[in-house]
Amino acid sequence: MKRRQIKKDRVPLARFPILQQRLPKGRIEILEYEKEERITAMDEKMTGLLFIVRGTIHIYGVEPDGTQYSIVAAQEETILGVVEFLLDRPSPYFAQAATVVWAVFVPFSSALKQDCELLWLLGQHLATIQLRQSFFDLRRDDLETRIVRYMRWKKEPVTILELLANVHGSRRHVQRVLARLKEQGVVTRLKKGLYTWR
DSSP, X not given: OEEEEEEGXXXXXXXXXXXXXXXXXXXXXXXEEOTTOEEEOTTOOOSEEEEEEESOEEEEEEOTTSOEEEEEEEOTTOEESHXXXXXXXXXXXXXXXXSOEEEEEEEOOTTGGGXXXXXXXXXXXXXXXXXXXXXXXXXXXXXXXXXXXXXXXXXXXXXXXXXXXXXXXXXXXXXXXXXXXXXXXXXXXXETTEEEEO
16 A cells, blocks of 8 residues: 555545545545555454545455455445444455555544534445445345346446446356346346446
């Protein structure tokens, strides 16, 4: 992980307008993670919130036997450290950079706990992660059920790579299911690798 001082107007904060008002003018510190670098670990206490402003991260859990299971492949507008901040306990998940990632670090403080707008944003984020886990980590369901559930929940076009990261299937099987759903008329192929629910 590298620490970089970057002019505020060069940091992509569009997904987090809440940060525009709360960060100082001039240069701000960005934490830069290389591809496949671990960002957080299960039971590792964090000391601040990490707002992912560039890149994609993979959030996953580990079974007692060491088997990994995916929670979500998340892009910009993801926040890490929410469980630690709101519940004062370590997160049960790992997070790893799937691409080069930029994150804005905001230290925990008593002032943050008085910030109603921020607390609302963190509550929404935590609820979204919980929904994703409950919807898409049902590995007893067949692959088609998981894909249908994900696409109907997402309500916007999805790529095959996104499905692979979120529904726990191989590329070949995901492509077969998408072809079958396309034949049934419930899925539309917008272009190569991009599909939407009708």
